[in-house]
Amino acid sequence: MTAFTVSLPLQSFPISYALWILPILYVVSTVFYRVFFHPLASYPGPFFAKFTELYPMLAMVKRNRIVWQYEMLQKYGSPVRVATNELFFSDMKSWSDIYGQSSSPCQKEKVFYDMFTVTGATSVLNERDKVQHSRLRRLLSHGFSLKALLQEQPLVQKKVDEYINIVIAPAAEKGQTVDIYTKLIEHYLDITSYLSFGESFDCVSGKALVTQHDMDQFMIVVPTQSFFPALRHFPIKSIQEAYRGLGKLIDFSRTRVRAFQSKLEKEGDQFAKGTFLRNLVDARDEETGGSKLTFEELVENTIIFLVAGSDTTAVTTTYVIWECGRKPEVRKKLVDEIRAAFPDPTVMPTYEETSKLPYLNAVIEEALRVWGPLSAGFPRVSPGRIIGEHYIPQGVVVSTSAYATARDPTVFPNPHVFQPERWLKATPEMRNMSRPFSYGPRNCIGKHLADINMNITLARLYQLYDIENDPSMTEEMMAPNDRGVTSPVGSKLLVRPRRAGALVP
Numbered sequence: 001m002t003a004f005t006v007s008l009p010l011q012s013f014p015i016s017y018a019l020w021i022l023p024i025l026y027v028v029s030t031v032f033y034r035v036f037f038h039p040l041a042s043y044p045g046p047f048f049a050k051f052t053e054l055y056p057m058l059a060m061v062k063r064n065r066i067v068w069q070y071e072m073l074q075k076y077g078s079p080v081r082v083a084t085n086e087l088f089f090s091d092m093k094s095w096s097d098i099y100g101q102s103s104s105p106c107q108k109e110k111v112f113y114d115m116f117t118v119t120g121a122t123s124v125l126n127e128r129d130k131v132q133h134s135r136l137r138r139l140l141s142h143g144f145s146l147k148a149l150l151q152e153q154p155l156v157q158k159k160v161d162e163y164i165n166i167v168i169a170p171a172a173e174k175g176q177t178v179d180i181y182t183k184l185i186e187h188y189l190d191i192t193s194y195l196s197f198g199e200s201f202d203c204v205s206g207k208a209l210v211t212q213h214d215m216d217q218f219m220i221v222v223p224t225q226s227f228f229p230a231l232r233h234f235p236i237k238s239i240q241e242a243y244r245g246l247g248k249l250i251d252f253s254r255t256r257v258r259a260f261q262s263k264l265e266k267e268g269d270q271f272a273k274g275t276f277l278r279n280l281v282d283a284r285d286e287e288t289g290g291s292k293l294t295f296e297e298l299v300e301n302t303i304i305f306l307v308a309g310s311d312t313t314a315v316t317t318t319y320v321i322w323e324c325g326r327k328p329e330v331r332k333k334l335v336d337e338i339r340a341a342f343p344d345p346t347v348m349p350t351y352e353e354t355s356k357l358p359y360l361n362a363v364i365e366e367a368l369r370v371w372g373p374l375s376a377g378f379p380r381v382s383p384g385r386i387i388g389e390h391y392i393p394q395g396v397v398v399s400t401s402a403y404a405t406a407r408d409p410t411v412f413p414n415p416h417v418f419q420p421e422r423w424l425k426a427t428p429e430m431r432n433m434s435r436p437f438s439y440g441p442r443n444c445i446g447k448h449l450a451d452i453n454m455n456i457t458l459a460r461l462y463q464l465y466d467i468e469n470d471p472s473m474t475e476e477m478m479a480p481n482d483r484g485v486t487s488p489v490g491s492k493l494l495v496r497p498r499r500a501g502a503l504v505p
């Protein structure tokens with residue numbers, strides 16, 4: 001009996017010891033491998049990045065991905081190892097190696113892009129398979145061509161005047177201050193929703209079938225729910241409210257797509273000709289045996305257009321106005337150019353005319369370079385190939401930081417300074433390094449729409465009004481806040497509009 005009680009701890013000792021020692025050995029050997037023998041072991045970067053995913057996660061939570069990526073590249077050079085299996089680049093060649101056309105492309109990274117689905121269906125944004133993506137892109141390309149979009153120009157012009165009459169004119173009349181940013185999101189949402197569904201949300205006029213607030217819930221709920229599917233059951237008021245907003249958006253899209261399909265069946269093909277939905281519903285992809293988009297694909301894609309098309313364009317327009325507000329010499333040149341081109345206030349500028357105004361386009365290019373709303377590195381997975389100067393093994397997550405390449409001082413002297421003049425003599429290097437719409441087969445499909453929207457809105461605004469920043473606006477309030485789309489941290493830009501000529505620029 002005594003022998004048994006004494007020997008029991010001795011017999012069990014090695015087992016309990018092993019229970020502790022094995023996990024410790026596993027952790028130590030994993031860290032040791034990742035630091036010294038991992039294929040990325042020789043790349044520079046912060047020490048903890050060698051064996052954790054801590055830094056990218058922290059940057060996401062702190063909403064400062066773009067600035068953090070830039071700081072990493074500044075400190076360690078390109079490429080920098082920012083997590084066990086992840087590299088950032090900031091050289092010109094990495095743009096084409098990572099994002100360019102290729103028979104073995106770097107595919108979009110699964111965890112990141114799986115976050116961006118509302119209904120569970122895939123969209124042109126998050127489809128990773130090359131063949132399936134090409135099919136979606138082909139089906140959509142006609143609707144997003146400059147030619148097709150210009151047929152809808154009268155709608156854009158009408159919405160621009162509506163925005164000005166409802167938002168700007170009353171403030172100018174009464175000498176009041178107005179928040180231009182929030183209303184710009186609504187303005188572009190009104191245009192994109194019309195182009196998507198053949199029916200505008202009409203947020204600016206107050207009809208608001210779906211509000212900008214409902215749209216905002218996408219960014220709050222959608223990325224989080226892919227990690228925490230149970231999120232929707234949390235009895236927290238703000239979460240429940242966010243799901244209600246998202247639900248409204250999905251219901252609206254489903255109803256519109258259904259109504260659209262049945263109208264098309266009953267009335268034939270003579271209605272809503274220029275809308276994206278019309279092109280999507282009709283489109284057949286001959287290369288995949290005449291396949292059409294499913295109902296859920298139609299709903300998912302139209303929602304993605306709304307999300308991708310409104311905030312991005314509004315942020316860029318807002319930063320143009322902010323920069324012109326704090327740089328009177330820039331504002332004067334812009335206003336002079338626009339008013340010389342369109343002296344008659346009863347004549348609305350067209351895109352064809354505004355696209356020929358060098359200074360207006362230089363101001364927009366510079367706003368996209370300095371304040372691009374999607375300038376974080378978009379993650380791709382190496383198929384095992386040379387990127388930049390290095391062979392990057394299969395499975396490594398890679399990206400080029402658009403924010404960093406657009407700040408390369410050898411290409412953009414004084415890179416942090418807003419200087420539209422630099423674009424008046426743009427070099428090929430400048431175009432290669434400033435890529436606000438990304439590059440290659442996964443670049444922005446909505447670029448032409450963004451150009452048309454921004455050119456007409458800005459030309460009309462400065463044709464009719466002098467606009468000053470409200471003195472309460474500070475640089476801190478305009479600092480970029482990375483919520484997926486990078487927008488001013490203060491979520492507003494207060495301005496004082498006055499009828500043209502009231503200010504001496």
Ligand code: HEM
Binds near residue numbers: 125126137309373443
């Ligand atoms: C100033 C405005 C805009 C900027 C700076 C911008 C920028 C970008 C960038 C950088 C990407 C690549 C994202 C990635 O690799 O994951 C992208 C993709 C995309 N954008 Fe835009 N965008 C703008 C406006 C628009 C508009 C107006 C629409 C449509 C209504 C749109 C629809 C899309 C879609 C559908 C994709 C995914 C394309 C694909 O993966 O094939 N964007 N955009």
